[in-house]
Amino acid sequence: MAQRIFTLILLLCSTSAFAGLFDAPGRSQFVPADRAFVFDFQQNQHDLTLSWQVKEGYYLYRKQISITPTKADIAAVQLPAGVWHEDEFYGKSEIYRKRLNVPVTVNQAAAGATLTVTYQGCADAGFCYPPETKTVPLSEVAAAIDATPTPAVTQTGETSKPAAQLPFSAIWALLIGIGIAFTPCVLPMYPLISGIVLGGRQRLSTGRALLLAFIYVQGMALTYTALGLVVAAAGLQFQAALQHPYVLIGLAIVFTLLALSMFGLFTLQLPSSLQTRLTLMSNRQQGGSPGGVFVMGAIAGLICSPCTTAPLSAILLYIAQSGNMWLGGGTLYLYALGMGLPLMLVTVFGNRLLPKSGPWMAHVKTAFGFVILALPVFLLERIIGEAWGLRLWSLLGVAFFGWAFITSLQARRAWMRIVQIILLAAALISVRPLQDWAFGSPSAQAPAHLNFTAISTVDELNQALAQAKGKPVMLDFYADWCVACKEFEKYTFSDPRVQQALGDTVLLQANVTANNAQDVALLKHLQVLGLPTILFFNAQGQEQPQSRVTGFMGAATFSAHLHDRQP
Numbered sequence: 001m002a003q004r005i006f007t008l009i010l011l012l013c014s015t016s017a018f019a020g021l022f023d024a025p026g027r028s029q030f031v032p033a034d035r036a037f038v039f040d041f042q043q044n045q046h047d048l049t050l051s052w053q054v055k056e057g058y059y060l061y062r063k064q065i066s067i068t069p070t071k072a073d074i075a076a077v078q079l080p081a082g083v084w085h086e087d088e089f090y091g092k093s094e095i096y097r098k099r100l101n102v103p104v105t106v107n108q109a110a111a112g113a114t115l116t117v118t119y120q121g122c123a124d125a126g127f128c129y130p131p132e133t134k135t136v137p138l139s140e141v142a143a144a145i146d147a148t149p150t151p152a153v154t155q156t157g158e159t160s161k162p163a164a165q166l167p168f169s170a171i172w173a174l175l176i177g178i179g180i181a182f183t184p185c186v187l188p189m190y191p192l193i194s195g196i197v198l199g200g201r202q203r204l205s206t207g208r209a210l211l212l213a214f215i216y217v218q219g220m221a222l223t224y225t226a227l228g229l230v231v232a233a234a235g236l237q238f239q240a241a242l243q244h245p246y247v248l249i250g251l252a253i254v255f256t257l258l259a260l261s262m263f264g265l266f267t268l269q270l271p272s273s274l275q276t277r278l279t280l281m282s283n284r285q286q287g288g289s290p291g292g293v294f295v296m297g298a299i300a301g302l303i304c305s306p307c308t309t310a311p312l313s314a315i316l317l318y319i320a321q322s323g324n325m326w327l328g329g330g331t332l333y334l335y336a337l338g339m340g341l342p343l344m345l346v347t348v349f350g351n352r353l354l355p356k357s358g359p360w361m362a363h364v365k366t367a368f369g370f371v372i373l374a375l376p377v378f379l380l381e382r383i384i385g386e387a388w389g390l391r392l393w394s395l396l397g398v399a400f401f402g403w404a405f406i407t408s409l410q411a412r413r414a415w416m417r418i419v420q421i422i423l424l425a426a427a428l429i430s431v432r433p434l435q436d437w438a439f440g441s442p443s444a445q446a447p448a449h450l451n452f453t454a455i456s457t458v459d460e461l462n463q464a465l466a467q468a469k470g471k472p473v474m475l476d477f478y479a480d481w482c483v484a485c486k487e488f489e490k491y492t493f494s495d496p497r498v499q500q501a502l503g504d505t506v507l508l509q510a511n512v513t514a515n516n517a518q519d520v521a522l523l524k525h526l527q528v529l530g531l532p533t534i535l536f537f538n539a540q541g542q543e544q545p546q547s548r549v550t551g552f553m554g555a556a557t558f559s560a561h562l563h564d565r566q567p
Contacts, residue, residue, distance in 0.1 A: 030550060031055065032529055033129040037121050041136050048074075048104040050117060050136070054097055057124050059085065062094035064120040064131065064481075067104065072113035072138055075105035087483050095121075108143035122530075126484035126552035129530035130515045130523065173331045176311055176368075177338020183365045186339070194347045206348055213347035215290050217340030219297025224332035231316045232328025245383050251317060252376035258313050259376075262369030264362075314372045363407055370400045390433050397430030450493045450502065452476065452509035457518050458525050464508055465541035473506045473537040477523070479513040482531040484552040495555035501562040536565055 030036070037060060038053040050067070054060060062082045067074070079102060082094035104115070115136040122128040180186060194213070260266070315335060319328040377396055381389030405423040408416055455461050455475075465473055478485045492498055512519040512531070522528075526535060526543075534549040547565040549558070 030123055030125070030127050030529055033121075033132050036123070036129065037119065037132070039117070039119075039132075039134055043106070043139055045139075046106050046141055048106050048115075048136075048138070050102040050104060052096070052100040052119070054099065054121070056098075058121055059095040059097050059124070060100060060119055060121040062096060064118070065102075066116075066118045067102075068116045068118075070114045070116065071111075072109040072115065072141075073107040073143070074115070075107060077102065077104055106138060106141050109138040109141040111140050113138040113140070120481065122483065123551075126487070127530050127532070127550060128479070128482040128484065130479070130512060130519070131481075171334065173315060174334040174338040176315070176371075177335040178341060179338075179364060179368060180311055181339050181342040183361055183368070191346060194343065210344060210348050212290065212293050213340075213344040216293045216297035217337065217344060219294040219299075220340060221297075221333050221336035223298045224336040225329045227316070228319055228328035228330075228332030229325055231319050232325040234320060248379045248383055252379045254317065255314060255372055255376040255379070258311075259369045259372040262311075262365055262372060264366075311368055311372065314375060318375070359410075366403070367400075370396070370403070394430050394433040398427055398434070401427035401430055449489060450499060450507050452507045455508050455510055456522070458522055461508070461510075461522070462541075464506070465537060468506045468537075468539070468541065470539045471504060471506050472539055473508060473541070474502065475508045475510065475526075475535040475537070477510050477512060477528060477531050477533045477535075479511065479515075479531050481513065485532045487552050488532055492553060492555045492558050495559065497559040498555055498562065501559055 036055045036058045038055075040051045040053075042049050042051075052060060062079055065079060067077050080096075080100070082096050084092050085095040086092045115138060117134045117136055118131050119134075120129060120131040312335070315331060319331060373396055377389070377392045380392065384392075401423050405420060405427060408420045408423060411419075453464065455464055461475065476488070478489075510519075510522060512523060528535075529550070532550070532552060536544045536547040538544055544565065547561070549561065553561065
């Protein structure tokens with residue numbers, strides 16, 4: 001008897017274990033969002049903790065987490081740093097794995113106060129969930145005496161990081177500062193500034209001279225750092241507005257004007273009367289003394305020459321976009337440090353380390369104009385799309401490498417011939433996207449895609465099924481936030497084998513990017529957990545559950561799946 005029971009148990013276990021071998025390949029192996037990202041919260045008076053337990057093989061997007069109070073006032077939410085994740089369509093993004101805890105300080109909460117928490121995540125296997133929204137009820141909390149008001153923006157992780165990060169890091173500010181030091185407005189001034197810093201004394205120890213130069217640079221850096229903090233704080237208050245298309249276009253125009261000033265079309269600097277007043281204040285300070293040198297450096301940070309105004313303005317606009325005060329202060333500090341390094345070298349070692357003045361300094365200034373022009377291209381790319389963005393990058397590349405090639409022709413050294421060949425080759429490579437666009441090269445044309453009919457509601461789906469006239473139907477769910485959906489578009493639906501296999505199939509597509517009420521209703525009606533999901537209906541309008549596809553499939557696998565599905 002015991003042997004029979006043991007045999008039955010063994011048979012039952014083996015049946016469950018091997019049942020998955022006969023599942024359809026497109027069947028979902030993904031868990032619901034509430035199991036992939038287990039959300040919880042705990043409040044203790046003013047302290048609220050939001051937590052997520054992230055299942056292995058899944059992750060949450062940092063930039064997709066938003067926290068909005070209702071009938072409550074909360075302090076600015078600072079999300080912890082995530083790990084970097086990169087994909088083909090969205091580039092680098094910060095994500096969270098395993099566990100995430102977000103502390104929230106509740107300054108005040110009235111009766112019935114809530115927090116609306118929105119988040120979104122994906123699976124490593126190529127499956128993304130629609131944004132999830134949870135409502136957190138708050139216990140009534142009286143306002144604290146020292147409570148700081150909530151910023152005017154929605155509380156999200158974007159308070160410390162912009163929705164679309166500019167292609168710039170703080171270390172670039174150091175390099176830009178060093179580069180600015182070699183422009184015609186700055187480099188010739190270093191011997192004069194060095195003499196003023198030393199107080200006209202020629203016999204100082206190397207250590208003393210280095211200390212005075214360092215103090216001068218720190219004074220200048222203090223001014224720039226304070227300026228960076230102020231601009232970052234102002235940008236934080238207008239973070240949402242800075243992402244609006246009209247604002248982005250305005251910023252692009254400003255950056256373009258700044259670049260034109262570097263090309264010499266006009267001069268951009270402080271009013272001469274203000275510069276004179278600041279210079280007189282600086283001249284009253286005693287050179288050679290640490291206190292006087294520090295004040296001279298701080299005042300010098302306010303006096304912008306025509307060569308420094310445009311790059312400084314560009315960096316300030318970048319900082320305003322970020323809204324990050326640490327980044328703002330640190331970026332301007334490194335910028336000032338970069339400008340001050342050559343001064344420290346001149347003060348210690350004398351003029352012999354400086355290169356000779358000449359036309360090359362004007363070329364350095366012009367090169368910075370092209371660097372600044374890259375910023376409006378980046379901003380506009382987010383509005384006009386990838387294709388036109390590529391053409392703008394191509395145009396900028398042709399202009400820069402063409403200018404560099406023409407400028408290099410003035411050189412007489414033999415090794416410059418190699419540089420000229422490289423620059424000419426770079427210009428020819430950069431012009432290729434413009435050639436493809438102008439002459440309609442096949443390589444520039446997007447591959448033919450499937451011709452979908454858009455539906456957005458359950459009624460529209462039923463109507464489309466009724467109008468299919470006995471043909472099979474395929475329904476594809478798409479969203480802009482779904483990386484694997486874009487992979488389907490680029491790699492699978494463009495394949496001739498897939499298009500041929502779907503030649504007699506009615507193609508429907510539901511775009512659920514907005515994740516509004518009708519999108520949620522459609523997803524719930526068809527029991528769709530996330531995207532990508534593709535449904536197949538037979539000629540009678542009935543779904544074939546065994547043919548459902550969840551997650552990305554390559555062209556070969558999807559083509560085989562189409563041939564194997566039941567008619």
